[in-house]
Amino acid sequence: MSAAVHPLLRARRRKAALRNLAFLSPWIVGFSVFFAYPLLSTVYFSFMHYNGVNPPTWTGTKNWSYVFRDYPLFWPALRNTLWLVVVMVTLRVVFGLGVGLLITRIKTGAGLFRTAFYLPYLAPPVAATMAFVFLLNPGTGPVNHILGDIGIPTPGWFTDPHWSKPALTMLAVWGIGDLMVIFMAALLDVPKEQYEAAELDGAGSWVRFRYVTLPNISPIVMFAVVTGVIQTMQYYTQPLVAGKVASGIIGNSGQQFEPGYPDKSTLTLPQLVYERGFQRFDYGSACVIALVLFVLAMAFTALLMRRRNGFLSAED
Amino acid sequence: MTTLTAPATPATGHPADARARRTARRKARLHWIAVHSLGLAAAAFFVLPFAFVFLTAVMSDNQALTRDLWPHPWQWSNFRTVWDTPGFLTWWRNTLVYAVSGTVLTVVSSLPVAYALAKFRFRGRNLIMVLVISTMMLPPQVVIIPMYLFWTKQLGMDGTLWPLIIPMAFGDAFTIFLLRQFLLTIPKEYTEAARVDGCGELRTLVTVIVPMIRPAIAAVALFQFFYCWNDYFGPQIYASSNPAAWTLSYGLESFKGAHHTNWNLTMAATVLVMAPVIVVFFFAQKAFIEGVTLTGVKG
Numbered sequence: 001m002s003a004a005v006h007p008l009l010r011a012r013r014r015k016a017a018l019r020n021l022a023f024l025s026p027w028i029v030g031f032s033v034f035f036a037y038p039l040l041s042t043v044y045f046s047f048m049h050y051n052g053v054n055p056p057t058w059t060g061t062k063n064w065s066y067v068f069r070d071y072p073l074f075w076p077a078l079r080n081t082l083w084l085v086v087v088m089v090t091l092r093v094v095f096g097l098g099v100g101l102l103i104t105r106i107k108t109g110a111g112l113f114r115t116a117f118y119l120p121y122l123a124p125p126v127a128a129t130m131a132f133v134f135l136l137n138p139g140t141g142p143v144n145h146i147l148g149d150i151g152i153p154t155p156g157w158f159t160d161p162h163w164s165k166p167a168l169t170m171l172a173v174w175g176i177g178d179l180m181v182i183f184m185a186a187l188l189d190v191p192k193e194q195y196e197a198a199e200l201d202g203a204g205s206w207v208r209f210r211y212v213t214l215p216n217i218s219p220i221v222m223f224a225v226v227t228g229v230i231q232t233m234q235y236y237t238q239p240l241v242a243g244k245v246a247s248g249i250i251g252n253s254g255q256q257f258e259p260g261y262p263d264k265s266t267l268t269l270p271q272l273v274y275e276r277g278f279q280r281f282d283y284g285s286a287c288v289i290a291l292v293l294f295v296l297a298m299a300f301t302a303l304l305m306r307r308r309n310g311f312l313s314a315e316d
Numbered sequence: 317m318t319t320l321t322a323p324a325t326p327a328t329g330h331p332a333d334a335r336a337r338r339t340a341r342r343k344a345r346l347h348w349i350a351v352h353s354l355g356l357a358a359a360a361f362f363v364l365p366f367a368f369v370f371l372t373a374v375m376s377d378n379q380a381l382t383r384d385l386w387p388h389p390w391q392w393s394n395f396r397t398v399w400d401t402p403g404f405l406t407w408w409r410n411t412l413v414y415a416v417s418g419t420v421l422t423v424v425s426s427l428p429v430a431y432a433l434a435k436f437r438f439r440g441r442n443l444i445m446v447l448v449i450s451t452m453m454l455p456p457q458v459v460i461i462p463m464y465l466f467w468t469k470q471l472g473m474d475g476t477l478w479p480l481i482i483p484m485a486f487g488d489a490f491t492i493f494l495l496r497q498f499l500l501t502i503p504k505e506y507t508e509a510a511r512v513d514g515c516g517e518l519r520t521l522v523t524v525i526v527p528m529i530r531p532a533i534a535a536v537a538l539f540q541f542f543y544c545w546n547d548y549f550g551p552q553i554y555a556s557s558n559p560a561a562w563t564l565s566y567g568l569e570s571f572k573g574a575h576h577t578n579w580n581l582t583m584a585a586t587v588l589v590m591a592p593v594i595v596v597f598f599f600a601q602k603a604f605i606e607g608v609t610l611t612g613v614k615g
Contacts, residue, residue, distance in 0.1 A: 016436075016438075017438070019436075019517055020432055020436050020438045022428075023428040023429060023431060023432035023436070023517070024428075024429055024432050024433075024444070026425040026426070026428065026429055026485070026486045026487040027426075027429040027444070027448070027486070027487040027492065029486050030425075030483060030486025030487045031447065031451065031487075033486070034459070034463065034483045034486065035451055035459060037462070038459035038461075038462035038463050038466070039458070039459055041459075041461075041462035042458065042459055042461060042462055045461060045462065052465070052469070099358060102351065102354055102355055102358060103355075105351045106351055106352065106355050107348065107351075107352075108348075108352060113355050113358075113359060115601070116359040116362050116363050117358065117359065117362050118605070119362065119363075119366070119594065119597070120362050120365070120366075122542065122593050122594060122597050123366075123590050123593070124545060124546045124564075124565055124589055124590060124593060125546055125548065125565075126546070126548050126565045126566075126568050126569060126589070127565075127568060127586045127589045127590050128590075130568065130569070130582060130583075130586050131365055131368075131369045131583070131586055132365070134368075134369070134372065134579050134582070134583060135365055135368055135369075137579075140380075140381045140382075140579070142368050142385060145383045145385075174361070174362065174365065177608075178608050181605050181608040181609055182608065182609060185609040227453075230453050233455070234455035234457070236455070236457070236548075236549055237546075237548040237549065240548075241548070241569060244569065245569065269457075270455055270457040270549075273457040273460060273461075274457070274552075277460070277461050277464075278464075278553065283461050283465075286461050287461050290457055290458045290459070290460065290461060291458075293455060293457060293458055294454065294458045297453055297454050297455065297458070298450060298453075298454075300453075301449065301450055301453040301454075304449075304453070305446065305449060
């Protein structure tokens, strides 16, 4: 077949292939060295006993059975993640959509309102978490002072296993800015004529929302839910810092901190990778948890790509 | 909002019409009041935490533990105390080095990749897009064990930020994805015109395309800057053994410990970590919001 191709054409094709390779080279190197190879190593280490000092030795599926059967932090972390997916993601989407609807209706000072709603999203997570641990400090924080003054029971927030996840949820709902902006753009894209037509038919505001707004923005709602689930599975900095600061452990002093304070209620999977790998030097089990995280994240990413073909659509 | 302009019939002076218009106006006014009160309530929820943090940051040690919400006297020296804490200035400098070099490297290395994925036709392009999107969604913890062993045991870079900065010279999935989405909106005619003029692809990219997508570049640069500024996990893994390499996000936490229950100083440090991000945002608000919109809508 190659004999039939004109030499000039072949030269041009080779030149184009080289050009493509040159443009893609940063990614090809980055993907192979910083992702593909370490991912294969992670699979390899998950079958090894390795503590970083002695050479790795083959242990078969021992790490896997340890993580799933005997590791006392694994199932609590997974349960917490499920709780956060159900409550936190839902509230974030509902609240983000609500604030988005509100901002499209505000006529006076819209720019000011938008900035105020958006700002918390930018607060660095460590700083925002420390601020919330202070605000919700059971004894001396302003929130409980105010609740006490009105005569509402004052929860222990980050120090009470029943209230630590709701407190984290409040922190997450506070940083709703990204969703608000995405929903705002989607709401402004809904064709005006559809609202007018619905109004002529005598539809009230709920009916208009239910039968005009929602169908138009449902792809964006879907996007927000799936990315929310993926982010929640990776939830790391906020629960870790909240647990550390609320427990009174002196930060970064080298003092061993068992993550999940109070009573494993803020454990998430990424924290287990840290606990196993960098506190216990059990790299094998850390790799097992990393792979669980990988499979979960990939499953939801696949869902996202299936639902939103636009992701892959290219020019021409 | 909806009924204000609804009655299309011209005013006839009939008393019933006048009454209808009055009702409509009153309804519109009530709607305005309802929407804006709700807006104020929401704004209070979003802004009050900042206010409490700031007010606590300028209180005296004891006052921060009392029920008072308003500082007396205003102890501005807290910021000075935090600033003079050993290490704080170093963390600040490290964070800036990490964020600035990380941002520049990421944008420069991701741009040609995004351009190729948006404008060139070749076999395997969709596969690469799938891989880019997949890695974009993955947490760093997935490959951290081999990466850590690679950087520290093989290259001896423990206690530095290099393991975080160097990979940024090899493209970032999120940046590539976002720039590609933006590049798709540029009509082919521009690149073709440049090609007819005898421009090579790289020259086309630098002289024709880059000036056109400046807002997108600003947006991804901001995202990357904030990502580095906020990163906690990376410095925790690679820099924790060496306080001289800590960043603000990582060092901030040790404040609470160093100052026991001195919430005022801890909050003053928190303010100092939040401030640059907020200042940057006010200067680049438009580019930032456009960028966020792009992540969700134009996909």
